[in-house]
Amino acid sequence: MPLTKADFAAVLLTFELASLTTLLLLLIGTPIAWWLARTDSRWKQPIGAIVALPLVLPPTVIGFYLLVSMGPHGVIGQLTQSLGLGTLTFTFAGLVIGSVFYSLPFVVQPLQNAFEAIGRAPLEAAATLRAGPWDAFFTVVLPLAKPGFVTAAILGFAHTVGEFGVVLMIGGNIPGKTQVASVQIYNHVETMQYAQAHWLAGGMVLFSFIVLLALYSGRSSGRSSTRVWQ
């Protein structure tokens, strides 16, 4: 196998990035999805559309705006500088933030679908059985939405692994910090090291296939009829 140390470092970094991103996305995505599933607010559609934007935008657009907004003159950049964090471009933290934006709909939408499928009825039953809103959320909603959470986590993770455009725009190709597998593949192609490119790219194809296979077979054999994916 012609893979170098840098290649392995890139793969490892990719998994670190995807794991951390998925964890953050579940924490951030759950309240957003819950709100979207429940609200009658006139802001529901605009917020839903914003969350879904990364589905249709080229990653380079997200990357470009992140590059500008996280830069020293941008909104995020000004904020992080005033907090004494410097700017986040070319850092692992910056990639995590970019990935969170980029993969947000892949986590929010399955969760929102799961929450909507659950409906109000189980919550009302819980309320008449003396469970407060938080109690009901943890003892009724979370268990019922479990298939949705599994789908959301898998999709969020896999989509982050497959991220390229955003990393390219804000990463700076720094080994061990921002040089992830997809960028490494690009480097190999550009430098005509096709054998290494094949090993990495083939690995990505295999990984993605296994993830989707797990997702599809898990869904068809799942005991819950909960609709978790459109």
Next chain:
Amino acid sequence: MIWPLARRNPAIRTVAGAGEIQARFKVEHAGFTLDVELNLPGRGVSALFGHSGSGKTSCLRCFAGLDQPSAGYLQVNGELWQDSAQGVFVPAHQRAVGYVFQDANLFAHLTVRRNLQYGLKRIPAAQRRIALEQAVELLGIEHLLERLPGKLSGGEQQRVGIARALLTSPRLLLLDEPLASLDLKRKQEVLPYLERLHQELEIPIVYVSHSPDEVARLADHLVLLEDGKVSASGPLKETLLRADLPFVFEDDAEAVVDGVVTAHDQAYGLLSLQLPDSQINLRLPHGPLPLGQSVRIKVKARDVSLSLQQAEDSSVLNLLPARVVDWINVAEQAHVLVRVQVGGEQLIARITRYSFDRLQIQREQLLWAQVKSVSLLSTH
């Protein structure tokens, strides 16, 4: 008796009014307004009766705090649960209600036992008035405890739902058409348990239904709802006698009949109407109307009497050939409401039990209906 009234939740304010439930709810949805004021007894079964869309379930949800009326007041045996004038609204999970949903609404991810324990373990031990075993025995669900709700029949689910609600030791039990989604056999399976609740619980029960049979069988107190308003409320038998829904057993019943204007007798000022699917004409004092005009009339049960002969010598204006359909005994036993077919329409005759026996009335019997007076409802 299973338990005396549970101790009050100290966080909830008390007001005068032990022994009764006072409620005022005003809810406005798109195209529907619920505006009711109710005084219900503090024990026994109060039935909220009405057609679908009359506001029964909305009303029950206000009792439970699942919906928050725009204006409302609710006190249950002296506990103040809502008073919008004072900004008091006790959220659903802090009200000591048991709620039985129309479709049971069990937690699909929990076994029957865990469903039952869900409410039970959220009640402080000192406030529990019923043990799991008692509820299980009362509803006959021992054999179901380790199953998941998805594996139960509708009737079994409903019994589990009732037991689950009881295990919260409620001070008010609310049942939302618990039999509506069940077939006849399952209804027969659950009804005896509901009757046991009625006999054995000392807490008030509010029971929503659109079935006269269930109401007659279970209720002590009846509230009739129509288009979001209370049309009648009171002890069951009184209310049935007083009210004017033809299908609830009642004295003041009336029939609505459609007809077509066929003639007008100017000399006597009488209008003739032909009943549908027949040559039968009905006359009433009325000014002239165009021939062929459709009209709707109301015939009160007390204005209809029955005779075996075509009594030519009677002062009664209308003497119509009729066929007996069925009859209902009215609560006080002295009267019988007999439903008869006249042409394509049905009338209700209110006659004494004595007359009923003397005429030896039977189903399908042909006789004469004497209609003393008729009032015109509308022309269309």
Next chain:
Amino acid sequence: MHRRLSQALFTLCISLSCIAVTQAGDVQLAVAANFSAPIPAIARGFEEATGHRLVTAYGATGQLYAQIKNGAPFEVFLAADELTPAKLESEGEAVAGSRFTYAIGALALWSAQVGYVDERGAVLKANKFQHLAIANPKTAPYGLAAAQVLAKLGLSQAVAPKLVEGQSIAQTVQFVASGNAELGFVALSQVYKDGLLTSGSAWKVPAELHTPIRQDALILKKGEHNPAAMALVEYLKSEKVAAIITSYGYTR
């Protein structure tokens, strides 16, 4: 006689050019990203002179190479280096002997902030910046040249932790232009127009600090029988084009 001949030749030229106009065609051109700035001016001049039209695709040289190898319809290729065209020629993807150097690139150390970069590049030695952007030396010739400059100045070690790499020289400019990197090595052509710096501050890196960035062009197999491709190559060698590319900071 002489006069008549020249008259005849003139007539012939006119009619030939008429033929050229009537037979005007498109040239599918692949251009390395760093050379994107002069292309509009060149395309205009080429169309005026010959009637042919340029259809241009920009990209990183390595990426364009991969596309050419896999059947991209390009007829003429303006690379950012000499290696890639040489490779294509030896692999039989190009018209033999058509390869020539169309421009020699110049490197600039550039900052978007006015006064940040001094005339002699001392800012590099001071090493007070957070990020120094360069193009990926493995994939971009300007990146390689930048790495050579740093080595020659003995700064490779010192600035290594601060290096951020753009995948192309265009992306490197973006890092600097957006302020995310205070300064970076870019192609002079990207920040230079009509002999003047377009914005910020820059140090024109002396050519002796790195191997010359020879940018070679060649006619690809797909353009072998396209007269417009031949015409383009001839036009690129003209004095008119030399003037254009000089104004963008290239030499020839």
